[in-house]
Every structure is written in structure tokens, then in C-alpha cells.
Amino acid sequence: MRLKSLLLPLVGLLALTVGAATASASSLDDIIARKKVLIGVDLSVPPFGITNAEMQPDGLDVDVAKLLAKDLGVELELVSVTGQSRIPSLQTGKVDFVVASFGIYTERALSVAFSNPYGGHKSVIIAPKDTVIKSLADLAGKRVGVPRGTAHEKILSAAGIEGMELVRFDDDSTTLNALVSGQVDAIGTVNYIAAQLQERYPDRGFEEKTTYLQSFYGVGLRRNDPDLLHWLNTVLFVHKQSGELGAIYEKWMKTPMPELPSF
CATH class of the missing domain: 3.40.190.10 (Periplasmic binding protein-like II)
Structure with a gap:
């Protein structure tokens, strides 16, 4: 009887541990396993997002989204969002992250996480x-x-x-x-x-x-996903240092990219 009473708390603790491990699974792993990334873009905000003459998504944010998908080595699916739907699209799992001229502000950081900036205005x-x-x-x-x-x-x-x-x-x-x-x-x-x-x-x-x-604007993602956040900050840093981010910015803004802070 005493052995049973000792085992029950241990079984409960084990169940909690397994549950916590499952709950903390990174969406970065999910994206890689799915072989597709869902990135929210706003095609109504030139030059960040537009529909070009060939009726294809284009713009600064679209180019950045393509760059990130290429680094992930997965298929890219662009999901249309608006200024109002960026946060709900993240919270409901409609997108994995948002690249949509998403300004980094304190009140938004209560609802979503932000990467380091990839541009500013x-x-x-x-x-x-x-x-x-x-x-x-x-x-x-x-x-x-x-x-x-x-x-x-x-x-x-x-x-x-x-x-x-x-x-x-x-x-x-x-x-x-x-x-x-x-x-x-x-x-x-x-x-x-x-x-x-x-x-x-x-x-x-x-x-x-x-x-x-x-x-300054960054990639928006769901809170409590440190693996994906770290990955985004890493690849943005690499592309900033290589000049690729600056080239994308200058292509669409017709001006050099400003000095970008990090946090």
C-alpha cells in the first residue's frame, strides 16, 4: 500500500513532464516536417507588398519571405493578411510568421514576438x-x-x-x-x-x-517560440551582413537601408 502511494505522485510527475515536452515542441520543427512555410504578407501596401503586372505577389516583404523560405529549404505559401489581421492570423495559427511591414511597438509585443528589424522608415x-x-x-x-x-x-x-x-x-x-x-x-x-x-x-x-x-519593422511570430525566433534573428543577421537585405531594401525603396538596431 505504501509502495502504491509513493508511485502515484511519480506517475503524475512523469505525465506532467511528457506533456510539457510535447507542448514545447518548436514550430520550426513543425515547418521543416511539413516541408512548407506559411508566411503572411500584405499585398495592399506598396512597395512592401503588391500584385505585379504578371498578377503575381511581389514587393520588399515578398522578397524577404522568399529569402526566408529558401533558407528553410521548404515550399513557400504566401497567405494574404491586412494591417488588422496580422496578429489574429498569428494567434489562430493561420500563418507561421508574418512579413508585412509589421512595426515593432511595445503594445504589439504583448500579443506577438518580433525578430530583429529588417528595415525601417x-x-x-x-x-x-x-x-x-x-x-x-x-x-x-x-x-x-x-x-x-x-x-x-x-x-x-x-x-x-x-x-x-x-x-x-x-x-x-x-x-x-x-x-x-x-x-x-x-x-x-x-x-x-x-x-x-x-x-x-x-x-x-x-x-x-x-x-x-x-x-522599424520585423518578422512577427507567436510568443513562446524561442527556436523559431532565434532562427529568424540568425538568418536576418547573416543576410544583413552579406548585403542581401540591403539590396532588397534599396531595390524597392530606392534609398539605402537605414542603420538597423537589434535587441
């Missing part, structure tokens, strides 16, 4: 040349468009600018169209968009007005 106000905006305070009395669920929306809505009307759109493309069509006076977006607008509409005089955030 400035968040700016863009408006026609004859619109006087020298600081965020000058947005008072203006309609300002932002993509819903982004840092632009969060920062500008929290800025407390009296008289500013923040107009939210589903994605970057509809936000840009709102500025071009005159639905809004200005938009909050990223600095490379200004160059695109100037090239596409040279007679409209769109320009950067003021900067309100310096951002």
Missing part, C-alpha cells in the same frame, strides 16, 4: 505643397486620413489635436486615394509614400510636412 504627414503644416498642431481644423489599425491611427488619435477630424480607411491604398481625390486634407503614412505620390502625380505637389515617428 519614418511616419510623416503628407499633404499638397500649398497646405501649411509645420507640426502636428497645424492639423487642427483639417481632415486627416489614416489606415485603420496602424501606428498612424494610434499616435494621431492620441495627439489631442483640437478640431482635427481623423478619417479611418481600411488600408494604405484607400488612404492614398482619399488624399488624391480630395476626401481628406492630409494623411498620416510613411515617408516613401511621398516619393511615390510625387512620381505618380507630379502636378499635385504632394510632399512630406512633418515627422512624428521613426519606426
